[in-house]
Amino acid sequence: MITPFHVASSRGHRHALSFMVLAVQALLSSVALADAHAPAPGLTTVSVALPNALLLLQLNQVALERAGPKSAIVEYRGMAEAGSYRVTSQGKTVAGGALKPLPAFDAWGPGRRYFEADFSALQTPGRYRVEVQIGTQKVVSGPVDVLDRALFKVTASKLVDYFRRSRHLNAKDHRIRIFDTERFVDVWGGWRDAGGDTGKYLSHLGYANHFNPQQASMAAWVLAYTAHTAAPLYREAGLLKKVVQESFWGADYLHRILDAEGYFYTTVFDKWGDAKAERMVVGYEGEEGNYTRLYRSAYRAGAGMAIAALARASMLAKDSPWSGAFSGKIYLEDAERAFAHLQLVNPLYGADGKENIIDDYTALMAAVELHNATKQVSYLDAARLRADQLIRRQAPDGGFISDEGQRPFYHAVEAGLPIISLARYIDIEPDPNRVERARSTIAAALKQQLRLNQQVANPYNYARQQFKLFKDGKLADETRTGFFIPHQNETGYWWQGESARLASLTVAAVEGGRHMQPSAAAAIDSGASSALSSFAQNQLDWTLGRNPYGISMLYGFGHRNPPTVQQSAGDMYAGGVSNGITGAPDSDTGEGIAFAPGPDDSQWRWVEQWVPHSTWLLLAAVTMAQKP
Incomplete structure (x- = not known):
């Protein structure tokens, strides 16, 4: 097989470096997998069109x-x-x-x-x-x-394996320079962010303010949270030791990237493997990956979930016969120190100097987990403040507002996290009036999501979203609705498949639905209403093959998987989840539909595996398996 003379690493959140394709080995719509869940064969570049059968x-x-x-x-x-x-x-x-x-x-x-x-x-x-x-x-x-417990039983082993296979083990990270300083720090460990990216990220896109996804810190929290709260599930599957050890791997990395001043390093980055770029602790922006000083993590840039992960890991360490490189006591000290620091300075670490909805729901998660770990009233008070701020951001129609103005909240990775954070808050709140206010907020948000889905014909019950276009440096006045994230947004270039977003909404629908409706009155086994249960399942169905392309985005599972596109998507592992389906590339609003329409150097948008996707799918699998 002829291969390109220059192979460029690429990443689901950045511009792929240019390369010349000398040959194309095309895979159209039918990559066959054995029933035994064997991986699909590797391919160079592909173009996948909508099937055209009768x-x-x-x-x-x-x-x-x-x-x-x-x-x-x-x-x-x-x-x-x-x-x-x-x-x-x-x-x-x-x-x-x-x-x-x-x-x-x-x-x-x-x-x-x-x-x-x-x-x-x-x-x-x-x-x-x-x-x-x-x-x-x-x-x-x-x-x-x-x-019973179908998704967990069938997929959990490979999902956990995916994290272990994604570990970053390069010893050079024991001594990395901090941008614009002569300080060197040990940032060894953690996970490679994606199939084609050896960078490590608590978050990225911070310069765009409203797009920060929770990346490595979310993975660390999901592993620790599910290992701790769903230990019987993992034990029955023979996975408990694996998931606990992977949890501590994540917590150990978070300990290393916590600076003595009390802030976390947002990214370890080298312009996606550019041989001419120094790998360092640094912020960056845009599709060119220009280095910036924005390397101190605000709550929204991964710090909130890092605190939550460390607090939960401290609880797991107490109850586990296994340990990481550091103790549970150190994890908790780290979490408390970082929270105290951010309570004083958090707005200063955001690109615009202002907090937004992502700060609220991630800080809420941090406060909740610190309260769980310590039972200190101060953390309940902090959680109440954040919950109040989040609830005040709810619009009359039930959706959320991102800022202090009229920008609708939409997110390509974690659209369900505001609801999930309120559900976690309810679990620690003793005041029935506050519980009812949070429950009413969850109910209104989920009802608005179901209304959005039903406003137009929607055969797959795909989760639609509200948004405003951002063009020529300005947010549009008009609020639009659509299936996929708009391509004209504050990042200037970033849009991709939404596998993580869909799984996050599955978790939100199930957890939120359980708070809305007692399980005894629920229509089906999830504990949520029939409409929410169908919505939750349908989002997973889309990722697992019930989509117009008939492709399961969970690699190694199903009968057709995304093709390997080594030049722009890197390694593919069983248990990894590809970015997924998007709107048409030439649509500012994300209308139409596309999956890997190349061959070109942008195939990462659809094909590349990314840590948040497997993270959210694992949380969805555990959530659905834990009966109310």
Whole structure:
């Protein structure tokens, strides 16, 4: 196979370095995987188009909950008006009926009609296929497992393995310079951020103020939180020691990147592996990766979740027979010191000198976990202040406002985290009036999300979002709605697939829904209402293959996976999750639909694996497996 003469590393949050493609090995829409979850074969560059068959059947290819929603989406281009489906196990029909016609929808291409095959009533564990017939056309799905705690049981082992395989082990990080100083610090450990990126990030995009995602610190918190609160699940799966040790790996890294002054280093960065760039503790901005002094983490730039992770790791260390390089006592001291520091100076560490909604929900998570670890009233008081600020940011329609003006909150990575932070706050709040206020906020936010989804035809029940375009240095007046993140935004260049966002909304819908409705009255097993449970499952379904491309973004699982694009997406590991599907590249508003439309050097936007995606999918798997 001929390969390019220059291979450029690339990353899901930056501009890929230019390279000349000398040959293209194309994979179109059918990368076959064995049922044993073997990885897809490696490829150079690809162009993946929407399938154009007369009849298509799109189904979660990995796992469905025995007592949860289960449905397939059918796309049809023919003339027949009706059809039927049946569900089979070992060749025998176990369920079936007429296909349900869905409203007309042409936003992702004309000429298609959509139907749904809902087999939620099937609640016998097993491995099933769905068969659909419309007119003379017939199609059969690959197999899907239906069982209790399905997503966790099927995927947890590889999801945990993904973090271990992503560890950063280069000894050079024991002595790295801080930008614009002659100070050298030990920042060894942590995780490589993505398949094509050996940088390490608590967050990035800080210069854009409203886009900070929680990266390494979120991973450290999810591992520690789930290892501590869901130990029986991991123990039953034979994974408890692995996940505890990975939790401490993350906490050890957070200890190393906490400066003596009390702030965390935001990034360890070398312009995505540029041989001419010095690797250092530094801030950066834009698609050129220009170095800046913005390397002290505000709450929103990963520090809030780093504090939460260290506090939770301290609790885990108390209850664990295993340990990291540092003790639980040190983890807790770190968390308290960093929180005390940021309570005094946090706005100074933001690019605009002002706090916004991301500061609120991440600081709320920090205060909640510190209260859990210490039971000190001061942390409950801090949590109440942040919860009050977050609740005040709710608009009359139930959505949130990012700033002190009218910018709607939308986020390509963690759209569910405001709701999740309030759910975590409710767990520590003894005042029933405050609990009810937080619960009402959660209910309004989730109802607004369901309304957004239903405002237009939406066959896949994809989570829609409100936003304002940012163009020519100015935020537009008009609030728009759409399926995907707009490409004209404050970052100037950054948009990509939204696998993490969808999983975060799954967690928000399940956790928030459980607070809205007692489990005894819930329609199905998740503990949330029927509408929220379906919404939660559908977001996972999209990532796991029930999408217009019929591709499971969870590598090594399902029957078709994203192709390997080494030049712009790097390594692909089983348990890693690709960025996913976006709006059309030429659309400012993110309208239309696209997945890996290259070949070009921007394939990372769709194909590259990124730590937040597997982080959020693991949290979703654990959340759904923990029955209320």
